[in-house]
Amino acid sequence: MAMDTPPRWDRRMQQRLARGEAAALGELYDRFAALVHNLAHRVLDDDDAADQITREVFGYIWENPDAYDPKQGNMRAWIARLTQSQAVHRLRQNEATAYAETGRGSVEELEQKVRRASVAARADYIVTSMPRPLRAALELAYFQRRDYRQTAADLGVTEDEARRRLRLGLQLLSSANTRHPEGGGPPGYGRAR
Numbered sequence: 164m165a166m167d168t169p170p171r172w173d174r175r176m177q178q179r180l181a182r183g184e185a186a187a188l189g190e191l192y193d194r195f196a197a198l199v200h201n202l203a204h205r206v207l208d209d210d211d212a213a214d215q216i217t218r219e220v221f222g223y224i225w226e227n228p229d230a231y232d233p234k235q236g237n238m239r240a241w242i243a244r245l246t247q248s249q250a251v252h253r254l255r256q257n258e259a260t261a262y263a264e265t266g267r268g269s270v271e272e273l274e275q276k277v278r279r280a281s282v283a284a285r286a287d288y289i290v291t292s293m294p295r296p297l298r299a300a301l302e303l304a305y306f307q308r309r310d311y312r313q314t315a316a317d318l319g320v321t322e323d324e325a326r327r328r329l330r331l332g333l334q335l336l337s338s339a340n341t342r343h344p345e346g347g348g349p350p351g352y353g354r355a356r
Contacts, residue, residue: 192221200216212257223245247281258273285339
């Protein structure tokens with residue numbers, strides 16, 4: 164039997180969740196909990212808050228499996244968007260509360276902090292989602308300060324291929340800094356209940 168492609172797995176998972184299969188939620192959690200927790204932690208810089216966001220995201224998925232639209236992308240990307248939306252909303256709440264209590268800071272500083280955290284979370288997601296050859300080239304160039312010739316030699320590819328991988332990887336990564344419209348999640352998600 165051939166291995167399922169991710170979109171087929173995504174559709175089947177959504178159907179199982181819609182039928183209320185608890186095992187499906189467990190399988191989804193096993194597959195994506197680390198992604199959710201890491202993205203939430205990247206935004207909030209707090210393990211307890213990241214744990215809470217993880218519970219909220221999977222709770223939302225369990226209660227609203229039909230909110231996932233395969234036409235909008237794969238389930239992994241949808242879950243990452245849900246996480247980022249909820250984590251950014253929580254960060255705004257936390258910072259606004261701290262501002263109200265202490266009077267320190269400004270709305271502009273709050274928005275800058277939220278934007279930096281949001282961009283960092285998107286960048287982390289992009290890097291972990293990109294194909295291994297692109298990620299390997301970027302890691303060599305960034306962490307080990309290799310130029311494209313050294314990267315090509317380390318990866319055993321041509322210099323043209325190394326340049327192509329680095330260029331494509333950087334193009335993907337540059338999209339982390341683009342603004343996304345507010346409310347990227349489903350209606351009502353990320354708001355206080």
